[in-house]
Amino acid sequence: MTHALDLLLHLPPDRLPGALRLISYMLGEARAAADADTVLTRMSELIRAGGVPLDRATSIVPLLHAEAVASARFWERGKGARSYLFPYNAESGQGYAHSPAADVHKTGEWVVLWLPDTPDGRYGIVPELKADGYTHYIMAPVFMRSGMAGTFSFATRAADGFPADDIRFLRAVFPALSACQEILTTARAMQEALRIYVGEEPQRRIISGDVHRGEVMHIRSAILFADMRRFTELTAGMTAEQATGLLNAYYDCIVPPVEGAGGEVLKLIGDGILAIFRAEEDGEQTCARALAAAREGLARVAARTDQPQFGVGIALHFGEVAFGNVGSGMRLDYTVIGRDVNLAARVAALCGAMDAPLLVSAEFRQRARLKGHSLGKQALKGLQEQEEVFAVSTS
Template identity: 45%
Template structure:
């Protein structure tokens, strides 16, 4: 199997190292650090030893990680663009933090090599050996011949992963697969039969009017931290963030529409409890209230726009109805409302709150509370 066809990035590194060992290089430990474009981590580190194989670590964002990185051999070779050779028997422990760690477990020589991508990303790979001879001229010649191919494969994989991750982060799991699969023509529509959850923060405009942009973003992030994990824990997915609101679905699984509805209801009640706990802990500038509407129907995704600028957005009657029911949360002073099509899929007996007119719909709709 060639590296370009390996699905698992760990296989690429492991296969590369085993090939080097077969060629006579005395590698006992290796590590790579590759920059990532991800909301939750700055890069991916892979650590390989003969004893344990490959271990993956996600390198966090933040000043603390950056301060540690800047004092590392990886940062050194990224700055200089040169290979770094260390005979650990002759290297002071104070040179890099990793030096005493390597000595303690018996490594004798350490080599760090920069890997620069064409997009400017600075990456590196290191090798360590317990061999007293270290990496001789033959080993270094082999590395100089083979490393460009490894770097190319690594960059191709990293570029593909960046595209995949960025699309997933911004449009969600299913839409990003559809886009990458070729659903990019204007007017194309995909229907998803599901339980639909629409959540909206009450009085956001008033609350945020006294906040700086940074504080308003922090408010929204803390707020969504209350809503999104319960949705994902129940097998749902967020399709769209809409300012201070969000639209999420729990897909029907065949004829088991009751399972999707029950999961959406569980997600909604858990989210409301998390908001209440956050209010009690003082995590918001002022206590907030949330209205959640639950409906069952089609969440339709469509390509809308003009020319070369399209938006893969959520459209359709059922999505609009869920949004309008959410408007009733404040009118009825209810944190959680459900439509009749939704409660028809539930196992319990919710309480009806009667028929209500909603904006944009001719016929009144019946709404329920748990």
């Protein structure tokens, strides 16, 4: 920071106001921005207003995301900003290894390339930059307190590239750029991590301050409970990796249809899946969405050709779920509780005994206006009153 202050104090007088405006924006308005593309665009415009001939800027940050490893945002003069997610797969690290990002993260130093003299093989991005007419390219690392690391890059098509005063300008404002990126990245990472492990609604509640034991929120909804049949038997001879693979195949059948129909997966309980569909008005359309998701999930299970094959039982009910913090001391679990949740789980347990892949409660059947085949009133473990259960078509 002292070095950056020295650079600020030694900027040419005509550059200092632009640098201060940029710093003020990055440490003020940008920190609360909802759209990171807007931040990158405004940052780039202010860099240009400060006298730097910027034609391209990028911000790359790591993600705590189940399906992506990083987010890249690109700004180009005259084109605005766009974003791209780097997917998580077997090739995720290959592009990074041959990038300037790998070098700046390893050394902590900026990479500065005068492109006319840079061999095409230096980095994977060099031929692309040359083909687009860029002359000078800079990448700088952002190291965050959390241990995550991001980058900014800057490029120009100016014939003379970035003169020394331009580079001094960028170095002088860079601590503010880094601080803003860290703030936005940390906030996003916290939301993503919570979303992965507790679901969308609990994530929102926790972030908003619902972290005290005993606080409860009630939601009317269609409730879906899915259960893989014979999971213990199927995995008895499997390694932990094979059993995990089987569970993931099962989740891939059920979870996407639920989310695609507007449902929220609240819990992955071993071979059980608990999801809700928030109710609107009388719940008829809500129940229709839940039924469609259940049928599509069962169709995906039936269409599997990989071994081992497995069956799934799904129960649907309409009622109320309660989100609440339970636990002791500093260790809490944000979970879903209530009679209607228990009822859905108990009905799902009947699927195997009744040899019926899709069962619904009387309440769900009535709201969804289904016909169904009554299996009579059933005694459900833990519930005092018997519940009439209906088998419905899976298509």
